[in-house]
Amino acid sequence: MGDHPSNIYELRPVSIIRTLPQIKDHMLFQLKLEDGTTWDSFGHQPGQFIEVSIFGKGEAPISISSPPTRCDTLEICVRRTGRVTNALFDMGRGSTFHIRGPYGRGFPIENLKRYKLLLIAGGLGLAPLRSLLLYALDRKDDFEDIILMYGTNNPDNVLFKYELLSFFDRDDIKYLYSVDRDEEGIWKQYVGVVTGLFDRTTLSSDDTCAVMCGPPIMYRFVLQKLIHLGFSKEHIYMSLERMMKCGVGKCGHCAIGDRYCCMDGPVFPYTEIENIKEAI
Amino acid sequence: MKTIAKKDVKALLSLWTKEYHVLAPCRTARGDFIFADFSEESFTLDYKKPPLPPKSVFLPHTEVIFTVENGQFKETVTAHNVVLFGIRSCDMMGILQCTSFMTRDRNDIYYSTKNAMARTVVMACPGPQNETCFCTTTFSGPVAHKGFDLLFYDMGESFIIQTGSKRGEDILMSGPLSDIDNAVARRKIEAFTKQAVENIPVVDEITEAMTRLESGNVDEKIWEHFGQKCIVCGGCAFVCPTCTCFNVYDHESSPGHGIRARAWDACLYGGFTREASGHNPRATQASRLQRRHEHKLLYYNDTDVQGGLCGCVGCGRCSDYCPVRIGTLEVAKALVSN
Ligand SMILES: Cc1cc2nc3c(=O)[nH]c(=O)nc-3n(C[C@H](O)[C@H](O)[C@H](O)COP(=O)(O)OP(=O)(O)OC[C@H]3O[C@@H](n4cnc5c(N)ncnc54)[C@H](O)[C@@H]3O)c2cc1C
Ligand code: SF4
Ligand code: SF4
Ligand code: FES
Numbered sequence: 001m002g003d004h005p006s007n008i009y010e011l012r013p014v015s016i017i018r019t020l021p022q023i024k025d026h027m028l029f030q031l032k033l034e035d036g037t038t039w040d041s042f043g044h045q046p047g048q049f050i051e052v053s054i055f056g057k058g059e060a061p062i063s064i065s066s067p068p069t070r071c072d073t074l075e076i077c078v079r080r081t082g083r084v085t086n087a088l089f090d091m092g093r094g095s096t097f098h099i100r101g102p103y104g105r106g107f108p109i110e111n112l113k114r115y116k117l118l119l120i121a122g123g124l125g126l127a128p129l130r131s132l133l134l135y136a137l138d139r140k141d142d143f144e145d146i147i148l149m150y151g152t153n154n155p156d157n158v159l160f161k162y163e164l165l166s167f168f169d170r171d172d173i174k175y176l177y178s179v180d181r182d183e184e185g186i187w188k189q190y191v192g193v194v195t196g197l198f199d200r201t202t203l204s205s206d207d208t209c210a211v212m213c214g215p216p217i218m219y220r221f222v223l224q225k226l227i228h229l230g231f232s233k234e235h236i237y238m239s240l241e242r243m244m245k246c247g248v249g250k251c252g253h254c255a256i257g258d259r260y261c262c263m264d265g266p267v268f269p270y271t272e273i274e275n276i277k278e279a280i
Numbered sequence: 281m282k283t284i285a286k287k288d289v290k291a292l293l294s295l296w297t298k299e300y301h302v303l304a305p306c307r308t309a310r311g312d313f314i315f316a317d318f319s320e321e322s323f324t325l326d327y328k329k330p331p332l333p334p335k336s337v338f339l340p341h342t343e344v345i346f347t348v349e350n351g352q353f354k355e356t357v358t359a360h361n362v363v364l365f366g367i368r369s370c371d372m373m374g375i376l377q378c379t380s381f382m383t384r385d386r387n388d389i390y391y392s393t394k395n396a397m398a399r400t401v402v403m404a405c406p407g408p409q410n411e412t413c414f415c416t417t418t419f420s421g422p423v424a425h426k427g428f429d430l431l432f433y434d435m436g437e438s439f440i441i442q443t444g445s446k447r448g449e450d451i452l453m454s455g456p457l458s459d460i461d462n463a464v465a466r467r468k469i470e471a472f473t474k475q476a477v478e479n480i481p482v483v484d485e486i487t488e489a490m491t492r493l494e495s496g497n498v499d500e501k502i503w504e505h506f507g508q509k510c511i512v513c514g515g516c517a518f519v520c521p522t523c524t525c526f527n528v529y530d531h532e533s534s535p536g537h538g539i540r541a542r543a544w545d546a547c548l549y550g551g552f553t554r555e556a557s558g559h560n561p562r563a564t565q566a567s568r569l570q571r572r573h574e575h576k577l578l579y580y581n582d583t584d585v586q587g588g589l590c591g592c593v594g595c596g597r598c599s600d601y602c603p604v605r606i607g608t609l610e611v612a613k614a615l616v617s618n
Contacts, residue, residue, distance in 0.1 A: 006389060007355050007389055008389070009345060009346075011346075055348050055530055055538070056538065057530065058529065081556040081557070082556050085556075096351075216559050216561070242553065242561065243553050243554060243555050245526070245527060245528045246526075248386045248388075249385055249386060250386070250388050250524070251525060251527070251528065251542075251545070252524065252526070252547065253552060255547075255571075255575070257579050258578075258580070263385060263386075278561055278562060278571070
């Protein structure tokens with residue numbers, strides 16, 4: 001890739017064009033490159049991430065939440081967590097900061113094309129999966145039908161609520177939602193953990209690929225379900241999270257066995273990591 | 281081939297200092313020896329295994345990677361023409377492994393620029409430098425087989441010098457050197473190497489531990505045992521010639537001004553893998569020790585091994601310096617003990 005900057009840590013300036021509050025402490029940021037180039041030339045793929053770099057605070061890996069089919073902006077959905085993300089929340093429209101990327105291996109688009117897509121998201125895990133969801137919808141001719149299973153901890157924490165609602169009348173995408181708890185009794189859909197959704201639909205395991213992203217606890221249970229339903233391991237992909245510093249395979253923080261989550265992942269076929277004990 | 285009398289080595293190094301930054305074994309005022317800037321007063325040929333590997337020449341303990349002014353990042357790649365004189369063969373292999381890792385896939389120019397400007401002069405070992413050397417097990421010594429620009433063989437009163445590269449030849453263009461018949465030199469080198477290899481016993485537990493790890497035939501309680509003992513100093517990683525992990529941090533001296541730097545880090549620390557949510561995929565000291573040792577003996581990268589056995593080059597320093605004796609040797613022996 002000749003157009004990679006020669007310094008792998010080199011930064012590019014971006015500015016915030018719009019901030020769209022999602023749920024409490026979660027914000028969608030729309031970004032613009034400030035070095036005169038456009039996102040078309042950024043070369044990002046669904047499932048990849050960027051390093052958000054705010055001088056004095058540090059850097060944080062953040063998934064790209066918008067698909068490369070929509071290059072008028074780049075969207076990231078951020079949870080207010082610590083130094084870098086707090087600093088980002090304190091910035092408004094027009095503020096500038098730096099990014100590096102795009103980094104990592106995204107979703108295996110070519111492999112997914114011939115299959116139905118089962119997307120399983122927990123909480124903020126929807127952020128990277130949204131890039132794939134929107135990509136598949138924008139390239140609908142290339143993809144089969146989509147099922148989205150999305151679990152959050154309570155009804156107030158549904159991300160991208162209006163966007164998801166706007167797809168409601170499409171018959172090529174099916175949603176199943178769950179909330180862990182519904183103390184006020186307002187939730188009309190399933191109450192329970194996301195794996196409970198598997199009992200509420202029929203899946204054809206031979207022609208479906210499952211792709212998941214969520215909190216660490218989710219993976220083991222979802223895997224059990226999928227294997228039980230007869231999914232072959234080759235049809236299961238997962239996006240993993242690790243502490244990352246460099247994003248380019250050098251600092252060692254994100255290692256998983258002989259892999260580096262930042263380079264070999266964050267999206268892994270299950271078959272690549274099933275024998276690495278610390279992976280899941 | 282060339283030879284040099286031991287008493288003339290100082291003169292050769294002095295000559296090199298005109299063009300290069302020469303790092304060589306030096307005796308400190310307190311009697312320790314370290315690799316430091318060559319000076320006639322402190323230089324010594326009477327040294328064993330250097331306490332620290334030369335990795336800091338290419339990956340300094342702390343390195344500024346950007347200076348920041350008015351919020352603008354300016355890259356700060358620094359490098360000098362260096363001659364590393366007298367490094368050990370295991371450390372040469374350590375450099376090769378680090379260089380492969382730091383330049384493969386994506387080139388870390390902070391590392392590779394320094395590396396490209398360095399000449400390596402290896403001192404072959406006639407035997408173990410102390411009781412923890414196991415380079416014959418890891419195919420990294422006692423005589424370097426690749427990577428060096430020059431290789432010195434100790435022949436008593438003099439050294440025979442083998443050149444490993446054009447750059448090595450270049451720095452031997454002048455100086456107090458004499459010629460030796462190639463066939464004679466080769467015979468002497470062969471005899472030296474044969475004896476040196478015999479002097480350093482192979483540690484079968486290392487290869488056996490690797491086989492066990494590969495097949496999953498290990499008692500997990502061993503990690504618990506070492507996890508209990510470890511005092512989490514990180515020393516094993518810092519003295520290791522093949523450990524390269526680092527942290528990145530900013531220092532803002534005034535708003536929008538300061539530095540972004542990186543500094544050595546170690547997988548032995550709990551914070552190394554702790555995510556912002558608090559979740560830690562390596563939550564126990566046992567799992568972190570397991571990681572360190574599996575990275576050396578199981579999860580090393582085949583390309584990075586560079587003709588060695590694995591991700592450990594057999595220098596024995598982790599065994600030398602761990603305050604509670606959790607070195608690769610001790611861990612390998614424990615892994616195969618049942
Ligand atoms: C591949 C990937 C994609 C991610 N995508 C998103 C996303 O789309 N939205 C979102 O809100 N969060 C995402 N995260 C988590 C996000 O990176 C952390 O919440 C963030 O680093 C916290 O930084 P902070 O400085 O605000 O927090 P602090 O706790 O102050 O973190 C300090 C430093 O620790 C490191 N760090 C801490 N936690 C993590 C972590 N979980 N992963 C990596 N590095 C960490 C960072 O280098 C950070 O600079 C993602 C993480 C990964 C690995
Ligand atoms: S040197 Fe020993 S005590 Fe220190 S971190 Fe390494 S194993 Fe633990
Ligand atoms: S693991 Fe220990 S013996 Fe092996 S190269 Fe590192 S410090 Fe030396
Ligand atoms: S984040 Fe540095 S190696 Fe992956």
